Amino acid sequence: MAKQTTKGKKSRSAARFGARYGRKSRKLVADLEEKSKASYDCPQCGRNKVKRTSTAIWSCRKCGYTFAGGSFLPETSLGRSVLRSLKKSLEAD
Structure with a gap:
């Protein structure tokens, strides 16, 4: 009997x-699809119910909050750095 493979x-x-x-290309596609199909925490209600509606549009299935984010992640690295700099400038005042 042949050994079963992990296809x-x-x-x-x-x-x-x-x-x-x-x-490599297939691996990158699989990683992006995994990230985009995952559920994330809602910035409004805090529940782990945010799903991707379409490109860069994210929606919470619990409270209905809809917001724009990154194409594959609800929060981009650039957005995080902007929030950090805003926070620093507000603390300095």
């Missing part, structure tokens, strides 16, 4: 591409 375990959601496009 699709390495390529995850990008397994639909088969052997095309190269391993």
Whole structure:
């Protein structure tokens, strides 16, 4: 009897591409899809119910709060740094 393989375990959601496009590209696609399909904490109510509605549009399924964020994550690194600098300037006053 043949040993059973773990098909699709390495390529995850990008397994639909088969052997095309190269391993690195498929891995990057799988990572982005994993991040974009995850649920995140709502900035308004704090529940872990924020899901991606469309490109850069995020919506909380609990309180209905809708906001713009990054394409694949609700909060971008640039947005975080802007908030940090705003916080510092407000503390300095």
